[in-house]
Amino acid sequence: MVVVNMSTGSQAGNQTPTVPTIPIATLGMSLSLFLALSFVLCVLGYLILPGLPVKHEALAIFLPGFELLTWQGFAIGLVESYAWGWYIALVLGAIYNFFARRRMS
Numbered sequence: 550m551v552v553v554n555m556s557t558g559s560q561a562g563n564q565t566p567t568v569p570t571i572p573i574a575t576l577g578m579s580l581s582l583f584l585a586l587s588f589v590l591c592v593l594g595y596l597i598l599p600g601l602p603v604k605h606e607a608l609a610i611f612l613p614g615f616e617l618l619t620w621q622g623f624a625i626g627l628v629e630s631y632a633w634g635w636y637i638a639l640v641l642g643a644i645y646n647f648f649a650r651r652r653m654s
Contacts, residue, residue, distance in 0.1 A: 573642035581634025
């Protein structure tokens with residue numbers, strides 16, 4: 550069993566600090582589900598309160614092929630929202646982990 554001192558990041562009996570990294574798979578699933586859920590809530594918000602002065606057409610900027618109030622557009626938007634979460638996780642997580650490891654060496 551390895552015991553890690555949270556204040557110094559080092560293992561008990563070992564003076565070499567561990568590198569705090571981001572688990573990319575966990576970040577990818579979290580961000581993807583967050584963005585997919587946000588997309589669904591945005592579309593539902595438009596259906597429930599269509600009079601709000603919110604431009605849902607702006608979603609088409611980040612979600613190519615998205616068309617408001619079509620089943621095909623909804624499916625494309627949902628898949629692309631999920632994909633954006635993985636893209637952000639892969640890029641951000643890799644960059645963070647690279648600099649975190651570099652800082653510790």
